[in-house]
Each structure stands twice: as structure tokens, then as C-alpha cells.
Amino acid sequence: MIILVINSGSSSLKYQVRDPDTGERLASGLIERIGDSSHGGPSNHAEALDRVTEELEATLQGKPIDAVGHRVVHGGERFSEPVLINNEIIRAIDRLNPLAPLHNPANVQGIRAIAERWPDMPQVAVFDTAFHRTLPEHAWRYAVPDELYKKYGIRRYGFHGTSFEYVTRHAAQMLGLQAADFTGIVAHLGNGASVTAVQGGRSIDTSMGFTPLEGLVMGTRSGDIDPSILLFLLREGYTEQDLDQLLNRESGLKGLTGHNDMRSIEEEGSPAGMLALDIASYRLAKYIGGYHVAVGGAQALVFTAGIGENAWRFRERVVKRLGALGVFIDDAENQKPGGAAREISTEESAFPVLVVPTDEEAAIAEATAAVVLKK
Numbered sequence: 001m002i003i004l005v006i007n008s009g010s011s012s013l014k015y016q017v018r019d020p021d022t023g024e025r026l027a028s029g030l031i032e033r034i035g036d037s038s039h040g041g042p043s044n045h046a047e048a049l050d051r052v053t054e055e056l057e058a059t060l061q062g063k064p065i066d067a068v069g070h071r072v073v074h075g076g077e078r079f080s081e082p083v084l085i086n087n088e089i090i091r092a093i094d095r096l097n098p099l100a101p102l103h104n105p106a107n108v109q110g111i112r113a114i115a116e117r118w119p120d121m122p123q124v125a126v127f128d129t130a131f132h133r134t135l136p137e138h139a140w141r142y143a144v145p146d147e148l149y150k151k152y153g154i155r156r157y158g159f160h161g162t163s164f165e166y167v168t169r170h171a172a173q174m175l176g177l178q179a180a181d182f183t184g185i186v187a188h189l190g191n192g193a194s195v196t197a198v199q200g201g202r203s204i205d206t207s208m209g210f211t212p213l214e215g216l217v218m219g220t221r222s223g224d225i226d227p228s229i230l231l232f233l234l235r236e237g238y239t240e241q242d243l244d245q246l247l248n249r250e251s252g253l254k255g256l257t258g259h260n261d262m263r264s265i266e267e268e269g270s271p272a273g274m275l276a277l278d279i280a281s282y283r284l285a286k287y288i289g290g291y292h293v294a295v296g297g298a299q300a301l302v303f304t305a306g307i308g309e310n311a312w313r314f315r316e317r318v319v320k321r322l323g324a325l326g327v328f329i330d331d332a333e334n335q336k337p338g339g340a341a342r343e344i345s346t347e348e349s350a351f352p353v354l355v356v357p358t359d360e361e362a363a364i365a366e367a368t369a370a371v372v373l374k375k
């Protein structure tokens, strides 16, 4: 089968064409500046799709696409696995817009654009929250009045689920286990970053919460802070938009150093940069310690995504804080360039530390093919 994988944002549309059986990437591209036609961008998602189609005609040379898989950010409490899209599903995703106001409307625009152009094309939605539907209530509930959950759906949802599911499967394979027998901790460290406690192949806790803002120190997001800081700043005259901008776009590594990019921080080696890495690695190490307890003793720690796969100095900082768990890093293995899948812990380590490259598009293509074949 040939699957077109779409990741549709409010002003950009990323796509890849994948063969889920071989893993081959047949085409990929990025259409930017949607809605900014004065700068040459397409005026909407349907026009962006025109450009994708043109690019695909050139690269695929007539090979037909069998199905389209969409990354959908928020599946709320309803979606615990990938689903075949129909009008009712589109309405259900639309109803989740208040929970993901920047992302879900853009995902739906991508779905509608395909449906208009190719009405008979099977489309599948793959949700970033789905893997975390197995969280127990003591992990997903916030200690606030029940009304907030009932009225607004305020609870922990968790994100990066497609990546966690894929990486869990591959880590289990490396250890000679079925995914359902894997118990460990998976850290997805990209621009956005989160860490998940996996027990028997299922997510039982995760650091992102109601939104992707909670948890680890990220490229531009603060992660955990005392919520009273927001109240304090509101009283100081900050607006809701100011706070959104501050915590989602101007905090994290960027707020601490001026750069949101791990590579620049490591290369520059400034005192502010080193402090930022201390803060970020300390935060992650605390989560790992907590999740070790949550899963009843991890059997592996896994690093993935841009930083997790490539930033060996950051991995070293994190693992060096885990001595109390009996986990030790093998410097030579850790420092090998490239993000290839491997074990980076020593023989003495209480459990293995792995690098496992993520591939969300491959995961979406595989899930899409599976749903379409089951139909």
C-alpha cells in the first residue's frame, strides 16, 4: 500500500508518502505560509493540497495513493485508537476544538480538503492523545473540584502518543520482548518534550497534561511552574495572550538562554546555557525517578526524538543523575555520532538505557494501512 501522511497545522502542511510494508519514504514536503497569500503562500488548506498534488505528480509518477493518514492532536476521551474517518468522526474531532484550539481545527481542514478533492479516498485519524487513554484515574485527575472535569474536561490527556507507542514497540523488540511485556520509561525529547511511564506496554503516566505545556523544560515552553505565578502576573497587568506567549513561546531553553535549539546551546557552552541544561536534566531525572516507582521498577530507559537521539551530552547529564537507581552510561556508546538504535548503558547498569529513533510518519502510515485493511 502507499499511504499519504498529513500533518496539518494552522499555517503549514507537512506530508510524507510512505510504504508501510517496507518503511520506504517515497516523497516528503512542507507547504508553509497557508493563509498568507501576500507572501506567496496558498490562501487555504485546499490550495495547499493543490501544491501537494503537483509535487506528488512529479515525485510519484502516477503511482496511486491508497489511503491518507492524518496526525490529529487531540482525541479527547473518546479516541483510544486510530479510526476510519467519516462525517460523524469529523464532527467529533471538531467538538474537541476547545481543548486544542490551534491544532484540531487545522487537522480538520486538512481532512476536509482531501475529502473534497478525492471523495472516495479512505482517510484515517491517528491521535496524539490515544496512547495515554490507559492512564489510571489517579494519574489523570487534577486535585481540583470535580465540576472542572465534568464541565470543561479538565484532566491530564498527554501527547506524543504516536511516538511513544512506536518507540515502545521498537524498544521491546530490541530487548527481545513483546510490546505488552515492556515496562519502562520513554523520554521523547524534541522541541516539545515529554516522558511516559509504560507498564506492560501501556501508558500509565505522562508528563504533559491538559495541554502540552506541563512537565519537562522544552525548547520554548516552561513545563511545570507554580500556577500562582500566572495569578501574580495577571495582577501585574499581563493579559491572557501575554501569558500564553510567555509560557508557550518565550520560556524553556529559550527563556533561560535566548536559544530554543539544543545544538546551539551545547555549541555555545555559555554559563547560562550550562545552567539551562542543569535545570532541564534535573527536571527529567526527577520524573524518571518518580516513574521508576510508578511502573514498579523500570526494565529500561529509552531516549528518542531530536535531542534524545542526538544530544549525547544531554543524555549524559540525565543519566549521571540516576546513580541512585543503579543506572550507568557507557561513554563510548553514548558518544557515537548519529541517532542509531542502540544500548548506551554499561553491563553493570541495573537496567538498559536505549536510544531508539522515533518515526511518527511511519507509525501513522502503519496504523492507517491497518485500519483500512480491517475495513
Ligand code: ADP
Pocket: 189, 190, 191, 192, 219, 260, 261, 262, 263, 264, 266, 305, 306, 307, 310, 311, 312
Ligand atoms: P520537533 O519537536 O520540532 O519535531 P525534533 O525532534 O526535531 O523537534 O528535535 C529538535 C531538537 O533536537 C532541537 O533542540 C535540536 O537542537 C536538537 N538536535 C538535533 N540534532 C542535534 C544534535 N546533533 N546535537 C544536539 N541537539 C540536536
